[in-house]
Amino acid sequence: MQKSNPLIKHIAVAGNIGAGKTTLSERLARHFGWDVHYEDTTNNPYLSDFYDDMHRWSFNLQIYFLNSRYQQILNIRNGEKTVIQDRTIFEDAYIFAPNLHEMGLMGRRDFENYFTLFKNMSAQISPPDLLIYLQASIPTLVKHIHSRGRSYEGSMSLDYLKRLNNKYDDWIEGYHEGPLLVINVDDVDFEKSPEDLGKIIELVDSQINGLF
Numbered sequence: 001m002q003k004s005n006p007l008i009k010h011i012a013v014a015g016n017i018g019a020g021k022t023t024l025s026e027r028l029a030r031h032f033g034w035d036v037h038y039e040d041t042t043n044n045p046y047l048s049d050f051y052d053d054m055h056r057w058s059f060n061l062q063i064y065f066l067n068s069r070y071q072q073i074l075n076i077r078n079g080e081k082t083v084i085q086d087r088t089i090f091e092d093a094y095i096f097a098p099n100l101h102e103m104g105l106m107g108r109r110d111f112e113n114y115f116t117l118f119k120n121m122s123a124q125i126s127p128p129d130l131l132i133y134l135q136a137s138i139p140t141l142v143k144h145i146h147s148r149g150r151s152y153e154g155s156m157s158l159d160y161l162k163r164l165n166n167k168y169d170d171w172i173e174g175y176h177e178g179p180l181l182v183i184n185v186d187d188v189d190f191e192k193s194p195e196d197l198g199k200i201i202e203l204v205d206s207q208i209n210g211l212f
Helices: 022-033 045-052 055-080 088-100 109-124 140-150 158-173 194-208
Strands: 010-013 033-037 083-086 130-135 180-186
Touching: 010 022, 010 158, 022 033, 022 083, 022 130, 022 194, 033 055, 055 083, 055 088, 055 109, 055 180, 088 109, 088 158, 088 194, 130 158, 130 194, 140 158, 180 194
Parallel strands: 010 083, 010 130, 033 083, 130 180
Antiparallel strands: none
């Protein structure tokens, strides 16, 4: 296990559905000795309902994620250990919620209520010390989604994934909240290739040890 910069408290991994966030978070946590805070998909009481009826459950789902990730960030900043977080609060607010609104799946009142709450919350927290963005094409995302076989993702459309990918690209292009590392996962297989994982570890190491 490699020691990382003790001043680093919060690493975050961002990326579309199926980009490999959880896998990379686990690999990096194992290497650097970090804790992992996962996206809450197992105990999320709205996720399955959302994929069955997005219009009915979109607001509930986004509020649940917003609250969950806000609590994660508070715990990370108040804790003693370095934590790598699987997905960020920014993705909820700048990608998933606006996309649902634009698709007509979240009404204007709900979206404005949601976004006002996000702005109030985000004013109270610090951005990640390092944001790692996993950029992936639609074929790569589909391949990963099919391979993990989550039943509630079976009805997800290609149009939905494309919309999210476009919003991710726009968000990352304008991301200036802190240090950013972009990894194109079309070109690497950090799950099965130790060499590819090693290259990513080197990139992360150079980032976190050059931050302070």
